[in-house]
Amino acid sequence: MAEPLGRPSHENSYSLRPAFQHKFRSSAVKECIHAILKENLANVQYNPEETPELTRFLSETIKDGLKAEGFHRYKMVVQVVIGEQRGEGVNMAARCFWDADTDNYAQDVFMNDSLFCVVAAFGCFYY
Numbered sequence: 464m465a466e467p468l469g470r471p472s473h474e475n476s477y478s479l480r481p482a483f484q485h486k487f488r489s490s491a492v493k494e495c496i497h498a499i500l501k502e503n504l505a506n507v508q509y510n511p512e513e514t515p516e517l518t519r520f521l522s523e524t525i526k527d528g529l530k531a532e533g534f535h536r537y538k539m540v541v542q543v544v545i546g547e548q549r550g551e552g553v554n555m556a557a558r559c560f561w562d563a564d565t566d567n568y569a570q571d572v573f574m575n576d577s578l579f580c581v582v583a584a585f586g587c588f589y590y
Contacts, residue, residue, distance in 0.1 A: 479590055481565060485535045487586035492569035495528050496582050500573040509547045509578040518543045521582070529584060540585040548578050561587055 481487075503521060522541040529539050546553065559568070565588035573580040 481534075481536065481588055485533060485537075486565070487534055487537055487567045487588070489567055489569040491532060492529060492584055492586070493571050495532060496525055496569065496571040496584060497573075499525050499528055500571060500580055500582065504573050504575065504578070504580055507575070507578065509545075511547075514545050518545055521545075521580070525582060525584060529586075534586055536589045537586045538589060540587070542583045542585075544581045546579055548574060548576060553579070553581070555581055555583075557583060557585075559585065 499521065503524070507517070522543045525541045525543070526539050529541075542557070544555065557568075559566070566586060568583060568585045570581065570583045573582075
């Protein structure tokens with residue numbers, strides 16, 4: 464026999480906009496990304512075999528750091544690209560369909576003698 468469901472942990476708020484203190488702030492997100500990249504990539508040499516695992520680790524670490532910042536009801540999408548530093552140019556682009564009042568993004572670039580890393584973090588508000 465099925466057990467009765469408990470009370471939900473959160474009631475519906477029916478709010479269509481985030482509170483000001485919970486709004487996605489690009490400057491705070493960029494600072495968080497920069498700190499994580501500096502801490503984890505400062506002395507790393509480019510190795511193509513280790514790069515996929517490193518990108519996954521960085522994206523999860525950044526996503527967890529952004530959730531800890533307190534952006535309630537935001538879906539966080541983090542894109543990490545790591546490449547070898549050879550003095551070549553790289554162009555990246557992203558297209559999104561979103562609400563300009565609530566959704567936003569932040570990006571940061573880290574470079575050392577061996578590699579470059581580009582991170583884009585997108586925050587989309589759940590209605």
